[in-house]
Amino acid sequence: MVKKENNETLNVSGLNEGVVLDHIQAGKSMDIYNYLKLDKLDCTVAIIKNARSNKMGKKDIIKIECPIDYIDLDVLGFIDHNITINIIQHDKVVEKKQLHLPSEITNVIKCKNPRCITSIEQELEHVFVLTDEEKEIYRCKYCEEKYEGRLRKQ
Numbered sequence: 516m517v518k519k520e521n522n523e524t525l526n527v528s529g530l531n532e533g534v535v536l537d538h539i540q541a542g543k544s545m546d547i548y549n550y551l552k553l554d555k556l557d558c559t560v561a562i563i564k565n566a567r568s569n570k571m572g573k574k575d576i577i578k579i580e581c582p583i584d585y586i587d588l589d590v591l592g593f594i595d596h597n598i599t600i601n602i603i604q605h606d607k608v609v610e611k612k613q614l615h616l617p618s619e620i621t622n623v624i625k626c627k628n629p630r631c632i633t634s635i636e637q638e639l640e641h642v643f644v645l646t647d648e649e650k651e652i653y654r655c656k657y658c659e660e661k662y663e664g665r666l667r668k669q
């Protein structure tokens with residue numbers, strides 16, 4: 516379901532219980548949809564692309580009808596910690612959550628070092644650790660290979 520929304524007021528009517536991801540960088544909503552594995556969830560998802568935003572010019576919004584625990588906030592924080600999370604209950608925003616860079620992420624990005632143990636042992640989890648919060652640098656937990664090109668900067 517795609518709905519157009521042209522003002523800054525978040526329209527959450529019809530969303531009894533759920534989560535609205537606001538201030539997504541325009542054009543990034545499908546990346547987020549994929550990273551959160553929303554296709555695997557049995558719930559209603561509405562993606563709004565290119566909504567007008569005073570702050571950002573254009574933005575994407577995702578509305579998901581599901582309990583907050585279904586959403587991996589660590590993954591979201593890694594993708595873009597400027598996204599605003601609105602928690603909806605009975606058609607109203609009851610809470611706003613701030614994202615932060617997770618200290619560790621598992622199976623979101625893959626190590627590209629061909630000599631890394633994760634390239635050899637296929638069943639190993641891909642774990643990256645935040646080594647420099649200011650510069651937003653993640654390194655492979657096994658070989659310390661730096662992860663280049665965080666998603667939102669691509």
Ligand SMILES: [Zn+2]
Nearest residue numbers: 626631655658
């Ligand atoms: Zn590695």
